Amino acid sequence: MNTLRKSVVSLFAGVLAFAIVGVGVTEALAPHIWPSAMLGLPAGLVAGLVALPLTYLGLTYRTERRATGRASARTRRRLRTVAGATVGFVVGGGLAMAVVWTQAIGLATAIVFVGFPVAFLSAIVAGYIAFRRSPVDRQPPSSPMQ
Numbered sequence: 431m432n433t434l435r436k437s438v439v440s441l442f443a444g445v446l447a448f449a450i451v452g453v454g455v456t457e458a459l460a461p462h463i464w465p466s467a468m469l470g471l472p473a474g475l476v477a478g479l480v481a482l483p484l485t486y487l488g489l490t491y492r493t494e495r496r497a498t499g500r501a502s503a504r505t506r507r508r509l510r511t512v513a514g515a516t517v518g519f520v521v522g523g524g525l526a527m528a529v530v531w532t533q534a535i536g537l538a539t540a541i542v543f544v545g546f547p548v549a550f551l552s553a554i555v556a557g558y559i560a561f562r563r564s565p566v567d568r569q570p571p572s573s574p575m576q
Contacts, residue, residue, distance in 0.1 A: 448478030518556020523549025
């Protein structure tokens with residue numbers, strides 16, 4: 431699959447994730463929070479921004495595996511880094527929001543003022559750890575003579 435096609439498919443996946451998550455969160459929070467779009471649109475934006483590189487790297491990984499039987503170390507490392515940052519974002523932000531939400535603070539305040547900032551910091555840390563901890567990259571390269 432060429433780069434243009436992967437880019438278009440990734441962009442479509444990002445827009446689709448934005449629409450689904452944005453509308454879903456907005457509708458789910460509508461009975462509880464009056465300006466529910468204030469939380470639904472940022473959640474959709476984050477989902478779309480995460481879906482974009484994950485889709486592109488997933489398609490690159492798939493293309494390389496089909497062509498050579500194994501994806502390059504660079505592609506595996508990039509995919510692992512983005513996946514690690516995504517997990518860090520969800521887990522770190524979710525835990526921080528849940529802890530603050532148990533106090534006398536509303537859901538919207540917990541998400542906007544604590545959840546997102548902590549999520550971004552934990553995504554950076556988790557992505558860096560995933561980038562640095564690469565068991566595949568520590569293996570000695572195989573010689574072409576074998």
